[in-house]
Amino acid sequence: MTLLLTGANGQLGTLIKKHLTERGATFLEGSRTPPAGGRRVDYTDPAGLEQAFAGVTKLILISAPSGDRVTLHRNAVTAAKNAGVEHIIYTSVTEAPTSPLSLAVDHKATEEAIRDAGLTFTFLRNNMYHENYTGQLAHTEGVFVTSAGSGLLASAARDDFALAAAVVATTPGHENTAYELTGSTAWTFDDFAAQVASITGKPFVHKSIPAAELRAGYVAAGLPEEAAEVFTDIYVHIADGALADVRPDLEKLIGRQATPLADSIRAAVGG
Numbered sequence: 001m002t003l004l005l006t007g008a009n010g011q012l013g014t015l016i017k018k019h020l021t022e023r024g025a026t027f028l029e030g031s032r033t034p035p036a037g038g039r040r041v042d043y044t045d046p047a048g049l050e051q052a053f054a055g056v057t058k059l060i061l062i063s064a065p066s067g068d069r070v071t072l073h074r075n076a077v078t079a080a081k082n083a084g085v086e087h088i089i090y091t092s093v094t095e096a097p098t099s100p101l102s103l104a105v106d107h108k109a110t111e112e113a114i115r116d117a118g119l120t121f122t123f124l125r126n127n128m129y130h131e132n133y134t135g136q137l138a139h140t141e142g143v144f145v146t147s148a149g150s151g152l153l154a155s156a157a158r159d160d161f162a163l164a165a166a167v168v169a170t171t172p173g174h175e176n177t178a179y180e181l182t183g184s185t186a187w188t189f190d191d192f193a194a195q196v197a198s199i200t201g202k203p204f205v206h207k208s209i210p211a212a213e214l215r216a217g218y219v220a221a222g223l224p225e226e227a228a229e230v231f232t233d234i235y236v237h238i239a240d241g242a243l244a245d246v247r248p249d250l251e252k253l254i255g256r257q258a259t260p261l262a263d264s265i266r267a268a269v270g271g
């Protein structure tokens with residue numbers, strides 16, 4: 001078995017590398033800027049992808065962060081098929097086939113492309129990372145603004161998702177399976193704010209505002225329109241419960257409870 005990890009220099013990829021290495025796995029690193037001995041993987045370059053995947057039997061395909069992701073991912077799937085890859089492990093999103101999130105459209109199409117190619121698949125349908133929120137704490141003064149209302153979010157630490165990916169890549173029994181990966185509990189942004197206040201000892205509150213206001217605020221702060229729309233859309237669907245369900249799959253794969261939100265808050269604020 002020859003394993004290749006794409007997106008190996010990204011935040012998730014770096015953590016997957018750590019877990020693969022700890023598990024004694026050998027693997028190739030795929031990136032647009034690969035290290036010596038790695039493969040140059042650029043989803044915009046179909047011919048280069050086929051070269052990159054030559055001799056690879058198992059591929060961890062990390063979804064691109066932006067761009068025309070359906071085209072980019074289809075390029076990767078076609079190249080994998082042509083190069084003889086047998087099994088793709090793909091980082092998807094919660095309930096991709098039916099999710100109301102706008103970003104799920106790309107994941108649904110990619111899952112379909114992998115199935116249509118006749119490749120063995122494992123879909124890692126990751127809920128949100130804790131770090132999407134804890135990562136904002138360094139530049140948030142006292143008030144965390146969302147449009148999430150009192151919606152629950154079953155997020156998990158990025159490192160737990162990475163460990164799950166490494167487990168799937170290095171153990172048998174995950175063929176043609178979709179895992180719904182979530183934290184062990186769900187929380188509201190009021191809970192989040194209360195935990196931040198308790199850990200830092202400083203006042204910290206959550207304020208939920210209408211989606212149009214949030215979107216306009218992001219744009220005024222310099223975010224591109226498309227990103228502002230996607231971030232707002234996630235909060236809107238947290239409000240209506242699309243990311244609320246706690247599922248057992250992550251715990252089963254990593255063999256323990258998922259990292260609590262409070263631990264990720266402490267890691268972010270140094271508490």
Ligand SMILES: NC(=O)c1ccc[n+]([C@@H]2O[C@H](COP(=O)([O-])OP(=O)(O)OC[C@H]3O[C@@H](n4cnc5c(N)ncnc54)[C@H](OP(=O)(O)O)[C@@H]3O)[C@@H](O)[C@H]2O)c1
Nearest residue numbers: 007009010011012031032041042043063064065127128129
């Ligand atoms: N569940 C969540 O909460 C959540 C949050 C954010 C993102 N995501 C998704 O999960 C993915 C991984 O998350 P992350 O935190 O590791 O994001 P990240 O740090 O931004 O890493 C993104 C990765 O995508 C790769 N990439 C970008 N454009 C590419 C291209 N044209 N061809 C090949 N690779 C390309 C980069 O690889 P190189 O630079 O090494 O080439 C990089 O490693 C993201 O890309 C996004 O699809 C999920």
